[in-house]
Amino acid sequence: MISIFRKKEFLIDQLEGITDIHNHILPGIDDGAANLVDSIQLLERYNQMGISSFIATPHVMNDYYPNTRETIENALQNLKLEVNQNPNLSKVQINAAAEYMMDQHFLDLIKTERLLTLKENMVLVEMSYFQAPINLNEILFTIQTSGYKPVLAHPERYAFYHSKDLRKYQDLKDRGCYFQLNALSLTTHYGINMQKTAYKLLEAGMIDFIGTDTHRLQHLEKLSNTAIPRKNRDFLYKMISKTREYFN
Numbered sequence: 249m250i251s252i253f254r255k256k257e258f259l260i261d262q263l264e265g266i267t268d269i270h271n272h273i274l275p276g277i278d279d280g281a282a283n284l285v286d287s288i289q290l291l292e293r294y295n296q297m298g299i300s301s302f303i304a305t306p307h308v309m310n311d312y313y314p315n316t317r318e319t320i321e322n323a324l325q326n327l328k329l330e331v332n333q334n335p336n337l338s339k340v341q342i343n344a345a346a347e348y349m350m351d352q353h354f355l356d357l358i359k360t361e362r363l364l365t366l367k368e369n370m371v372l373v374e375m376s377y378f379q380a381p382i383n384l385n386e387i388l389f390t391i392q393t394s395g396y397k398p399v400l401a402h403p404e405r406y407a408f409y410h411s412k413d414l415r416k417y418q419d420l421k422d423r424g425c426y427f428q429l430n431a432l433s434l435t436t437h438y439g440i441n442m443q444k445t446a447y448k449l450l451e452a453g454m455i456d457f458i459g460t461d462t463h464r465l466q467h468l469e470k471l472s473n474t475a476i477p478r479k480n481r482d483f484l485y486k487m488i489s490k491t492r493e494y495f496n
């Protein structure tokens with residue numbers, strides 16, 4: 249007899265061994281891990297979930313988290329020293345980049361120094377959840393004419409881009425953006441509209457990469473329980489493979 253019960257598939261099983269390209273695991277420099285104890289707790293939980301490779305992406309947001317290459321590299325070194333003393337974390341590999349807020353400070357930075365990149369010329373960028381910067385097109389243009397490729401963090405979370413069609417998102421793709429989905433957007437963690445948009449973008453083949461955007465343990469707990477609906481699996485698996493291809 250054919251069983252009517254089909255096996256649930258969990259997102260975390262698909263993410264095993266992946267490099268997490270968006271997270272806030274570095275200690276004490278943004279709204280993620282507050283200190284080394286928090287960072288290690290996060291890494292131990294990730295480890296249990298089969299993820300041990302990271303590109304840490306602390307916020308660079310002039311008003312709130314005025315991080316620089318120096319503050320980020322110092323935090324990375326401190327965390328690495330702690331990791332090296334922890335036998336449970338012997339497989340952990342951490343590099344650092346940043347999640348840049350696209351504001352005037354960012355435009356100034358591009359012109360004056362080398363940005364921290366996810367890989368080669370790929371720069372993780374975000375914008376306010378309330379509105380896009382009025383000079384967004386100028387910023388995207390400057391990013392690219394300065395030799396970088398923008399990777400837009402969690403496009404599904406920008407409610408001002410939500411609509412029946414994906415025209416506004418297509419415009420961003422046409423302007424050269426890669427899209428990075430937050431894994432928890434596949435749940436209702438950020439709200440039902442974020443979840444709907446996440447699946448729409450995924451089905452339209454517009455999402456390039458997945459990341460967790462982990463700030464605290466609760467995010468990883470939720471992630472470990474996230475099941476993937478059958479109809480979305482193919483799109484999702486393809487995108488996860490692409491993330492591995494680029495970053496593993």
Ligand SMILES: [Fe+2]
Nearest residue numbers: 270271347461
């Ligand atoms: Fe983030």
